[in-house]
Amino acid sequence: MYDHLQFIQQQLGQRNIETALQQFYRLTLDAGTLYHHFYAYNQLLFLTNAEQLPVGTLIHSDCRARIIPKDIERLQGIEDYTGTISIQFPEPLEESRTIEFIQIIEN
Amino acid sequence: MRNIRYCIIRLEVTHPGQVVEISQRLPMHVNRCTGYLSRHTQGIISGSDLPEIGLLALEFNSRKQLYINDVIGFQKDIGDIPEYLDVDIPLMNGQLVTGYYLDTRKIEPKECSHKVFAPYKVSIYLRCDYVKPDKDVRSSAIHTTAAGAAKY
Secondary structure: OOOHHHHHHHHHOOOOEEEEEEEEEEEEOOOOOOOOEEEEEEEEEEEEEHHHOOOOEEEEEOOOOOOOOOOOOHOOOOOOOEEEEEEOOOOOOOOOEEEEEEEEOOO | OOOEEEEEEEEEOOOOOOOEEEEEEEEOOOOOOEEEEEEEEOOOOOOEEEEEEEEEEEEOOOOOOOEEEEEEEEEOOOOOOOOEEEEEEEOOOOEEEEEEEOOOOOOOOHHHHHHHOOOOOEEEEEEEEEOOOOHHHHHHHHOOOHHHHHOO
């Protein structure tokens, strides 16, 4: 079984990133939201529930941009975002959604 | 003696809003990136300059350093050769340059009526330094064991 936490720890080690804190970060977006942006400087946010986002959602940050594909449920990898992070939905949300990240605060 | 090698990363955008992932390994012998330049090189035809057609992010040394976030525009006059932006990025041997290009091009109404998106190309130029040895080294000086075995 693919272990997300082990993957994160290995990647932090490979990138020489020292962790001050690792915790969950949850972002709840209200119904009707089409676009949201927030800041995550000097930290990494690993998106853990990408399959909950509508297909076609664009997540854009300083280091990575990703459009949620149709077959997201068959993908296992998790990806990190940092800096200014924006989330753009293809259509306004019909109901509120909570997006969950593993937040790595860098030393 | 320092020498320059230009490393080119070419990207092809085939549909609007596309995210093109970048993952390219730099040559082993380059050890410092001293200049950066990116521009549209093929595909877009427009009668005027476009200040933004996409966003670019580059990380060096296999994601150990995020160094470049840039807005890519379009210049209709190809005679205008932009200058390299000076950077000073130490490079570890043979590591990856990673990142993405996000197409943000605004489709002009005329194009939109035909629902046509013209694919285009963007090139990233990295000016890298490497140290060239003063004189060639014979392979027998490096592989002493093999050279010794060859004597017998």
